[in-house]
Amino acid sequence: MVGITSYGMYLPFNRLERIHxxxxxxxxxxxxxxxxxNYDEDSLTMAVSAAINCIGTKGSxxxxxxxxxxxxxxxxxxxxxxxxxxxxxxxxxxxxxSDFNSTLRSGTNAMLAALDAARHDEEILVTAADCRPAYAxxxxxxxxxxxxxxxxxxxxxxxxxxxDSYSVSYDFYDVWCSSDEKYPxxxxxxxxxxxxxxxFTVESIKGLxxxxxxxxxxxxxxxxDAPSDRHAMSxxxxxxxxxxxxxxxxxxxxxxxGTANALLLLACTLEKSRPGDLILYVSYGExxxxxxxxxxxxxxxxxxGRGLDYFKNNKKNDMNYEKYLKWKKMMVxxxxxxxxxxxxxxxxxxxxxxxxxxxxxxxxxxxxxxHYPPSMVCVKCKAIEKMEPYSFKGxxxxxATFAFDYVAFSEDSPNIVAVVDFEGGGxxxxxxxxxxxxxxxxxMPVELTYRKIFSVDGIHTYSWKCVPSNH
Amino acid sequence: MNHGLKDRxxxxxxxxxxxxDRYEASKEDLILEAVKECLEDANLALEDIDAYWFGTxxxxxxxxxxxxxxxxxxxxxxxxxxxxxTGSDAFRNACFAVASGVYDVVMAIGMEKLKDSGFSGLxxxxxxxxxxxxxxxxxxxxxxxxxxxxxxxxxxxxxLREVLVKISEKNHYNGSLNPKAMFQKAMTPEQIxxxxxxxxxxxxxxxxxxxxxxxxxAIIMRTDAALKHRQDPMYVKGVNSVAASGYCKLxxxxxxxxxxxxxxxxxxxxxQVGIKDPIKELSLAEVHDCFTITELVLYEDLGFSKxxxxxxxxxxxxxxxxxxxxxxxDGGLKSFGHPIGASGIRMIYESWLQFHGKAGKRQLDDPRxxxxxxxxxxxxxxxxxxxxxxxxxx
Numbered sequence: 001m002v003g004i005t006s007y008g009m010y011l012p013f014n015r016l017e018r019i020h021x022x023x024x025x026x027x028x029x030x031x032x033x034x035x036x037x038n039y040d041e042d043s044l045t046m047a048v049s050a051a052i053n054c055i056g057t058k059g060s061x062x063x064x065x066x067x068x069x070x071x072x073x074x075x076x077x078x079x080x081x082x083x084x085x086x087x088x089x090x091x092x093x094x095x096x097x098s099d100f101n102s103t104l105r106s107g108t109n110a111m112l113a114a115l116d117a118a119r120h121d122e123e124i125l126v127t128a129a130d131c132r133p134a135y136a137x138x139x140x141x142x143x144x145x146x147x148x149x150x151x152x153x154x155x156x157x158x159x160x161x162x163x164d165s166y167s168v169s170y171d172f173y174d175v176w177c178s179s180d181e182k183y184p185x186x187x188x189x190x191x192x193x194x195x196x197x198x199x200f201t202v203e204s205i206k207g208l209x210x211x212x213x214x215x216x217x218x219x220x221x222x223x224x225d226a227p228s229d230r231h232a233m234s235x236x237x238x239x240x241x242x243x244x245x246x247x248x249x250x251x252x253x254x255x256x257x258g259t260a261n262a263l264l265l266l267a268c269t270l271e272k273s274r275p276g277d278l279i280l281y282v283s284y285g286e287x288x289x290x291x292x293x294x295x296x297x298x299x300x301x302x303x304x305g306r307g308l309d310y311f312k313n314n315k316k317n318d319m320n321y322e323k324y325l326k327w328k329k330m331m332v333x334x335x336x337x338x339x340x341x342x343x344x345x346x347x348x349x350x351x352x353x354x355x356x357x358x359x360x361x362x363x364x365x366x367x368x369x370x371h372y373p374p375s376m377v378c379v380k381c382k383a384i385e386k387m388e389p390y391s392f393k394g395x396x397x398x399x400a401t402f403a404f405d406y407v408a409f410s411e412d413s414p415n416i417v418a419v420v421d422f423e424g425g426g427x428x429x430x431x432x433x434x435x436x437x438x439x440x441x442x443x444m445p446v447e448l449t450y451r452k453i454f455s456v457d458g459i460h461t462y463s464w465k466c467v468p469s470n471h
Numbered sequence: 472m473n474h475g476l477k478d479r480x481x482x483x484x485x486x487x488x489x490x491x492d493r494y495e496a497s498k499e500d501l502i503l504e505a506v507k508e509c510l511e512d513a514n515l516a517l518e519d520i521d522a523y524w525f526g527t528x529x530x531x532x533x534x535x536x537x538x539x540x541x542x543x544x545x546x547x548x549x550x551x552x553x554x555x556x557t558g559s560d561a562f563r564n565a566c567f568a569v570a571s572g573v574y575d576v577v578m579a580i581g582m583e584k585l586k587d588s589g590f591s592g593l594x595x596x597x598x599x600x601x602x603x604x605x606x607x608x609x610x611x612x613x614x615x616x617x618x619x620x621x622x623x624x625x626x627x628x629x630x631l632r633e634v635l636v637k638i639s640e641k642n643h644y645n646g647s648l649n650p651k652a653m654f655q656k657a658m659t660p661e662q663i664x665x666x667x668x669x670x671x672x673x674x675x676x677x678x679x680x681x682x683x684x685x686x687x688x689a690i691i692m693r694t695d696a697a698l699k700h701r702q703d704p705m706y707v708k709g710v711n712s713v714a715a716s717g718y719c720k721l722x723x724x725x726x727x728x729x730x731x732x733x734x735x736x737x738x739x740x741x742x743q744v745g746i747k748d749p750i751k752e753l754s755l756a757e758v759h760d761c762f763t764i765t766e767l768v769l770y771e772d773l774g775f776s777k778x779x780x781x782x783x784x785x786x787x788x789x790x791x792x793x794x795x796x797x798x799x800x801d802g803g804l805k806s807f808g809h810p811i812g813a814s815g816i817r818m819i820y821e822s823w824l825q826f827h828g829k830a831g832k833r834q835l836d837d838p839r840x841x842x843x844x845x846x847x848x849x850x851x852x853x854x855x856x857x858x859x860x861x862x863x864x865x
Contacts, residue, residue: 338594341602342602369722375721379717379718401615401616401727402615403618403671404672406668406669406670408606408608417605417615421723427720429605431605437671453602453605
């Protein structure tokens with residue numbers, strides 16, 4: 001039996017209330033908030049966070065045969081994110097990795113490819129994440145949000161069985177962004193709905209239901225990737241579904257999260273589903289996929305505890321529109337009077353990839369002292385080269401001391417310099433993110449988070465920082 | 472085995488430029504300014520110097536950085552760099568050179584030209600590497616000591632702020648008595664408190680030493696030769712240095728309330744020199760007050776105060792002029808300024824002036840023994856060098 005074996009989500013901590021956009025431009029805006037990736041987050045870091053929520057952090061993740069990454073906003077046009085994510089999760093080496101890009105449907109494309117592989121006994125992790133930019137004062141600016149979802153697919157311990165899918169593909173210009181551009185463009189919404197969105201999705205839905213001889217009444221929940229509620233509603237009647245079956249949109253509380261949206265909605269559905277439920281999942285983008293899942297008995301056996309409710313509550317929404325523009329790099333600033341950053345030394349970064357990407361240190365086999373960064377000589381007993389690998393991911397940690405650095409260059413001054421003490425030993429100097437200054441106190445629990453450290457010469461250097469932990 | 476230097480070498484002359492925004496002076500200008508004063512003071516010519524130790528953090532590379540300006544020929548010049556201990560380390564190595572008997576007359580010189588860059592604050596050169604370590608500005612590197620100290624010794628935020636402001640006030644006042652200092656203006660606590668934040672919540676810009684240009688130098692001989700040259704040389708009782716293993720940076724049992732390398736270095740040196748009660752036996756102490764919190768912790772690490780009591784002793788005036796042991800009587804890094812390569816030697820220069828009655832408004836009554844403490848790098852992984860000099864033999 002092939003299907004979903006686990007899932008996880010990630011929505012950035014910081015939220016922009018839509019009213020701030022309205023105030024900036026003197027217009028009315030819908031209620032609600034957008035999830036806004038911090039300046040050190042991007043589609044890759046969010047995908048990692050979702051993946052960790054999906055598969056946990058203990059050593060190397062299960063027995064994965066593949067890692068897929070889907071995004072319309074990957075950090076590089078050329079350099080695979082999936083291989084990077086596999087390294088972060090410590091499953092690199094003998095594994096298949098692939099990026100899926102260029103369409104809002106890419107998350108679904110990755111999912112279907114993973115399900116194909118699952119038929120041949122493979123377990124594949126799919127991550128989907130987007131940080132889509134929007135022109136200032138546009139309607140998309142109001143609706144877009146940043147976010148990520150992660151799913152594993154396989155044929156053991158399945159929590160929702162994959163029944164069938166029906167795909168249609170057509171070349172269609174309603175949303176596009178050329179390789180040399182930053183902002184996606186949108187054509188007239190009526191054209192988009194009438195000639196693209198509705199016909200393609202209805203075709204895939206009807207094709208799926210006919211082939212599986214299923215009627216609308218048998219469906220427990222319908223998950224529709226819709227950039228607005230109007231889009232979702234426009235499908236229901238032609239496809240013959242009652243609105244009560246629709247999985248509630250995330251746009252009001254988080255925004256439309258691009259290629260992550262459909263999978264996030266699927267995760268929300270699974271959270272509230274019951275064994276036996278038939279779920280109809282519908283994607284859109286140069287065509288449409290309709291996918292049928294049947295929820296299994298063990299659907300509630302998994303979960304990181306970080307579901308929709310967690311992300312609804314774990315947030316800060318006091319940012320203003322200017323801060324949003326700053327983080328989205330839509331404003332021009334005077335460069336700081338500091339030495340220019342130079343790029344990461346690539347051979348050194350590669351030599352130290354276990355530390356940099358998967359937060360691995362070393363532990364002395366003579367006296368048991370953990371070391372971060374990994375060392376060749378034990379700092380306690382001075383034994384030479386008596387070290388074994390030691391992972392810091394997932395360990396409980398506390399803040400030992402801190403400072404608010406107003407002098408170092410920062411995209412959001414001041415940086416919060418943090419000294420993190422790990423349970424069992426080991427200490428890391430890093431930054432504390434997603435925490436108000438008033439909340440910083442020695443002894444507070446913190447956890448690791450994967451973030452972008454800096455970018456120079458088109459090289460993005462990623463590693464670990466920390467955030468407050470409320471496990 | 473570290474045998475120490477006790478009285479084997481002595482300083483016969485010193486020079487020091489005015490520190491500050493020396494935009495009118497090039498590196499060559501600064502070097503010659505200090506060297507000319509030093510040669511005149513020592514009654515020697517440049518040809519008399521056998522070898523040089525040239526300390527500079529990032530203003531020049533190679534010994535040629537000095538020899539090209541002094542136009543020395545056929546003489547060795549070693550360029551020394553050891554974070555902010557550079558000056559002390561140049562002095563230390565120069566001492567060993569004459570103590571060994573290989574050379575007779577040597578010069579230790581430290582120079583730094585930091586202001587031309589226009590950078591705000593000290594810019595640490597980051598060695599090439601994967602660059603995943605956080606880039607922490609110098610004030611924050613030391614500021615991490617503050618909340619830990621406050622928590623351990625039960626000081627409220629305002630209480631510790633009061634203490635740090637007092638240290639800043641003391642050193643600004645001392646600087647106002649020093650014509651060579653970068654900042655010669657006494658500051659009130661109110662002025663200090665109002666200044667912008669550098670490393671919140673404890674350190675404002677007024678809690679930070681001044682990034683500065685400057686140069687200082689010393690000529691050193693073996694003691695017997697020094698006494699033949701002048702009747703009042705300054706004897707080097709001992710120089711000691713300790714480099715960190717990184718234990719504090721890597722281990723959760725270091726609690727950020729002290730600078731371990733300094734404590735160990737001081738303990739070793741006091742033993743070598745025979746000092747049992749530093750606050751009583753020392754006449755003056757120049758310590759590395761890169762930030763006010765550093766000076767506070769140093770009172771305890773250098774054995775002037777018991778653990779957790781440094782702040783009380785400071786508030787009681789023990790370390791002010793007129794107190795039991797004036798600390799940073801020349802203004803310290805705070806007011807004199809901190810041209811990195813020069814600072815260690817500048818600290819020794821204050822003892823030199825004091826022993827020769829040349830300290831003007833800062834002159835102590837009967838100074839006999841001076842300490843110069845330098846600290847480089849981070850308090851949790853750095854290098855310490857301490858020098859003790861005396862007016863008398865034995």
